Amino acid sequence: MSKLDDARRTEAAVSSPQAVTRSTKGGRADLAVPANAIPAERASSIDVGDSGRLPVNKAYKMFVGGAFIRSESGRTTQVGGVADGTADPATVNIPRGSRKDARDAVLVAKNAQVGWAGRTAFNRGQILYRLAEMMESRRAELVASLERGGRGRGGAEREVDAAIDRAVYYAGFADKFQSLLASSNPVSGPHFGFSVPEAMGVVAIVAPVRPILLGLVSTVLPAIVGGNSVVVIASTEDPRTAVLFCECLATSDLPGGVVNLLTGEATEIAPHLAKHREVAALEAFTADVALRTTLEREGTGSVKRVRTLAPFEPAAWEADGVGQGLGWIERHLETKTIWHPVGV
Amino acid sequence: MTLSTTTAAHDGNGTSETALAPTGATSGASTADRTLDFGNAWAYAPAPEARDHIKIAPRHELFIGGTWRAPRSGKYFDTISPSSEEKLSEIAEADAADVDDAVVAAREAYERYWRDLPGATRAKYLFRIARALQEKARELAIVESLDGGKPIKESRDVDIPLAAAHFFYHAGWADKLRYAFQGRTARPLGVAGQIIPWNFPLLMAAWKIAPALACGNTVVLKPAETTPLTALMLARIIEEAELPPGVVNIVTGAGATGAALAGHGGIDKVAFTGSTEVGKRIAQTLAGTGRRLTLELGGKAANIIFADAPIDQAVEGIMSAIFFNQGHVCCAGSRLLVEESVHDLVVKKLKDRLQTTRLGDPLDKNTDIGAINSRAQLTRIQELVAAGEHEGAERYSAPCALPGKGFWFAPTFFTGVAQSSRIAREEIFGPVLSILTFRTPDEAVEKANNTMYGLSAGIWTDKGAKSFWMAERLKAGVVWANTYNKFDPSSPFGGYKESGFGREGGRQGLSAYVELS
Numbered sequence: 001m002s003k004l005d006d007a008r009r010t011e012a013a014v015s016s017p018q019a020v021t022r023s024t025k026g027g028r029a030d031l032a033v034p035a036n037a038i039p040a041e042r043a044s045s046i047d048v049g050d051s052g053r054l055p056v057n058k059a060y061k062m063f064v065g066g067a068f069i070r071s072e073s074g075r076t077t078q079v080g081g082v083a084d085g086t087a088d089p090a091t092v093n094i095p096r097g098s099r100k101d102a103r104d105a106v107l108v109a110k111n112a113q114v115g116w117a118g119r120t121a122f123n124r125g126q127i128l129y130r131l132a133e134m135m136e137s138r139r140a141e142l143v144a145s146l147e148r149g150g151r152g153r154g155g156a157e158r159e160v161d162a163a164i165d166r167a168v169y170y171a172g173f174a175d176k177f178q179s180l181l182a183s184s185n186p187v188s189g190p191h192f193g194f195s196v197p198e199a200m201g202v203v204a205i206v207a208p209v210r211p212i213l214l215g216l217v218s219t220v221l222p223a224i225v226g227g228n229s230v231v232v233i234a235s236t237e238d239p240r241t242a243v244l245f246c247e248c249l250a251t252s253d254l255p256g257g258v259v260n261l262l263t264g265e266a267t268e269i270a271p272h273l274a275k276h277r278e279v280a281a282l283e284a285f286t287a288d289v290a291l292r293t294t295l296e297r298e299g300t301g302s303v304k305r306v307r308t309l310a311p312f313e314p315a316a317w318e319a320d321g322v323g324q325g326l327g328w329i330e331r332h333l334e335t336k337t338i339w340h341p342v343g344v
Numbered sequence: 345m346t347l348s349t350t351t352a353a354h355d356g357n358g359t360s361e362t363a364l365a366p367t368g369a370t371s372g373a374s375t376a377d378r379t380l381d382f383g384n385a386w387a388y389a390p391a392p393e394a395r396d397h398i399k400i401a402p403r404h405e406l407f408i409g410g411t412w413r414a415p416r417s418g419k420y421f422d423t424i425s426p427s428s429e430e431k432l433s434e435i436a437e438a439d440a441a442d443v444d445d446a447v448v449a450a451r452e453a454y455e456r457y458w459r460d461l462p463g464a465t466r467a468k469y470l471f472r473i474a475r476a477l478q479e480k481a482r483e484l485a486i487v488e489s490l491d492g493g494k495p496i497k498e499s500r501d502v503d504i505p506l507a508a509a510h511f512f513y514h515a516g517w518a519d520k521l522r523y524a525f526q527g528r529t530a531r532p533l534g535v536a537g538q539i540i541p542w543n544f545p546l547l548m549a550a551w552k553i554a555p556a557l558a559c560g561n562t563v564v565l566k567p568a569e570t571t572p573l574t575a576l577m578l579a580r581i582i583e584e585a586e587l588p589p590g591v592v593n594i595v596t597g598a599g600a601t602g603a604a605l606a607g608h609g610g611i612d613k614v615a616f617t618g619s620t621e622v623g624k625r626i627a628q629t630l631a632g633t634g635r636r637l638t639l640e641l642g643g644k645a646a647n648i649i650f651a652d653a654p655i656d657q658a659v660e661g662i663m664s665a666i667f668f669n670q671g672h673v674c675c676a677g678s679r680l681l682v683e684e685s686v687h688d689l690v691v692k693k694l695k696d697r698l699q700t701t702r703l704g705d706p707l708d709k710n711t712d713i714g715a716i717n718s719r720a721q722l723t724r725i726q727e728l729v730a731a732g733e734h735e736g737a738e739r740y741s742a743p744c745a746l747p748g749k750g751f752w753f754a755p756t757f758f759t760g761v762a763q764s765s766r767i768a769r770e771e772i773f774g775p776v777l778s779i780l781t782f783r784t785p786d787e788a789v790e791k792a793n794n795t796m797y798g799l800s801a802g803i804w805t806d807k808g809a810k811s812f813w814m815a816e817r818l819k820a821g822v823v824w825a826n827t828y829n830k831f832d833p834s835s836p837f838g839g840y841k842e843s844g845f846g847r848e849g850g851r852q853g854l855s856a857y858v859e860l861s
Contacts, residue, residue, distance in 0.1 A: 185835040337823070
């Protein structure tokens with residue numbers, strides 16, 4: 001069996017809505033259908049699996065507050081997979097997040113952030129390591145998902161491996177960045193002074209368009225490792241893999257609401273996040289120059305920490321230093337300086 | 345004087361408000377409810393700092409490319425002493441073309457000299473500046489107090505020494521940047537446009553220039569229009585220290601000059617200290633340009649006093665939190681949150697303390713509270729105080745005699761202030777304190793954080809664990825526990841939320857002036 005066939009099977013197992021539609025209408029006796037009404041090539045594309053069992057399809061939803069939810073707007077976007085010439089692309093309906101979804105997600109994220117930042121650094125590290133374990137156990141599924149999203153097998157495998165390793169990297173950073181960024185301040189006077197890094201609060205992220213999985217891991221994890229919560233807008237290319245990543249998050253003991261993933265159009269949702277007063281910082285990777293300017297401008301009303309970047313080459317994200325490193329954590333942290341007198 | 349050292353002096357003769365207060369901390373300490381009244385027994389003879397040796401040039405030009413030159417427009421504006429309204433000097437008003445000249449000079453200096461100088465050499469230049477500031481400290485202090493209205497004891501003991509210390513501190517970083525950002529390489533950004541406020545004129549210039557130069561950038565600095573003199577004296581010092589021409593350029597002017605600088609396409613970074621309103625406008629200007637920005641903006645800091653605090657020290661803390669520099673301090677403790685059980689006691693002691701506060705000639709060494717920086721600022725303070733009265737808060741102003749000339753405002757506090765009141769939400773930037781109460785630490789945190797600002801906070805308690813618990817929860821960049829309004833070049837300063845972003849001072853402050861890779 002070729003790799004492509006293998007991928008297609010996985011795809012069918014995960015979702016095959018067209019197959020469902022046709023199969024469920026198949027046996028109705030009250031419909032008089034001519035035997036040749038369905039073209040042969042269409043009929044042969046109907047795949048119910050080797051065993052003849054009809055697969056159960058997954059509804060892809062956004063991940064907010066630890067739950068998988070639809071958009072309040074009821075809108076969806078149809079997303080297809082790779083068309084390989086032998087079968088129709090399997091399409092799924094991805095929620096198209098709205099402004100209201102974004103606002104709800106910010107509220108959830110804000111409520112979750114205090115508890116998350118209040119966890120011990122060790123515990124945050126444990127949970128991120130657990131995330132790596134969950135990703136590893138779903139490695140094949142993640143690879144297949146990326147393939148369906150358009151990556152070749154080799155690239156998909158590299159990306160998943162890098163993403164898992166990056167989760168391990170940040171897990172190990174959870175209780176170390178503080179020592180590297182904090183300072184004892186030798187002030188001139190009888191005072192004990194020190195500065196410590198602290199989470200900003202809710203961080204909004206517009207994830208890189210590609211790489212889907214590594215881009216998410218590289219932007220979301222450095223934000224949450226420091227105690228922030230995140231509202232992230234997934235790439236519109238292959239949001240299925242983004243949702244699959246959330247399934248890993250959901251089983252990693254990460255408290256609900258720490259990472260909230262919206263699917264939909266960044267151009268529609270992100271400006272609302274930039275404007276939102278409860279969002280402390282926004283980081284956006286987008287080639288859309290107008291959107292970058294809009295986000296920076298909308299952020300000024302609340303003196304938001306806005307950082308917009310043109311996308312990197314997708315392959316660049318695999319390098320150490322791109323999506324990985326102390327600076328990636330530091331940019332989502334405030335510095336709090338504390339003074340206390342010394343005396344008897 | 346025994347009263348002032350007695351903890352918690354409540355008694356049966358108190359007002360009904362006093363009677364309402366829990367008495368847990370007061371048992372056994374009941375004495376007659378007396379107030380301190382020194383009458384005129386402690387009148388101070390005038391002790392003015394001599395100023396006859398200070399020569400302020402009648403006219404100041406722009407410092408661009410190492411030379412002093414007239415503004416292209418030929419326009420000048422007056423800088424006056426806010427304590428006497430006397431004209432001190434004429435100051436060049438830089439327009440967009442002058443700003444452009446300054447940016448070009450800074451760019452050339454960056455590329456020709458400064459960027460490639462060894463860190464150790466940059467350091468030595470900065471050490472020279474620091475030394476000269478120390479040598480001219482008294483002269484600078486006098487001019488600072490004349491031009492800005494702050495008491496000489498503050499300009500002499502705080503502003504100028506700290507300004508010198510900032511240059512000393514950052515000089516030492518210039519050749520050690522690789523240790524500041526371990527594992528990363530720090531490179532200068534290029535030309536920094538820096539806009540500073542009028543409340544700490546020389547100190548803010550030092551906060552801006554010293555780290556920028558240490559990291560290898562060149563600068564164009566715009567001082568505030570009401571207080572340009574000490575920045576221009578600093579320019580003279582920089583000239584005498586023989587810095588390469590164009591490394592530091594000073595362009596004087598008002599808002600339009602600042603806007604021209606902030607919006608200039610030839611700069612790589614803007615650093616602004618001032619009001620949140622102007623900060624937002626600058627951020628708007630820079631949106632989409634890719635230029636870097638750090639903002640140090642307004643504040644409405646909570647100064648939180650628990651019942652278990654050393655109350656006398658806390659009252660001194662209130663004084664320095666809100667009345668230091670006439671309250672013209674972005675991190676001023678302008679919202680006093682007092683635990684309900686000690687509210688009356690704290691208010692009484694604060695009132696007593698204000699009886700001995702001396703307002704007057706900034707050059708008098710005994711003066712505690714100087715002049716309001718400008719007529720415009722005085723008007724704003726008066727407007728907000730009127731709003732406080734209108735909204736039903738109870739006002740108390742110290743019985744200070746206000747000089748006939750100049751801009752003055754007596755130290756004032758309000759009790760019975762609602763969270764929603766303008767004087768509890770808006771930055772007054774004057775000697776006006778709003779007093780609110782709380783019952784539990786959670787409520788204190790809730791109220792303290794209920795503001796768009798997040799620059800600083802104060803905590804007064806004798807319980808160490810409680811003060812750390814509070815410090816963790818306060819959304820503020822600087823937390824002073826059992827102290828207030830302390831500053832040091834080694835101590836990062838800057839805000840959360842709408843008080844801005846970026847830090848100044850310390851290792852962390854260097855990040856604002858480097859590109860890391």
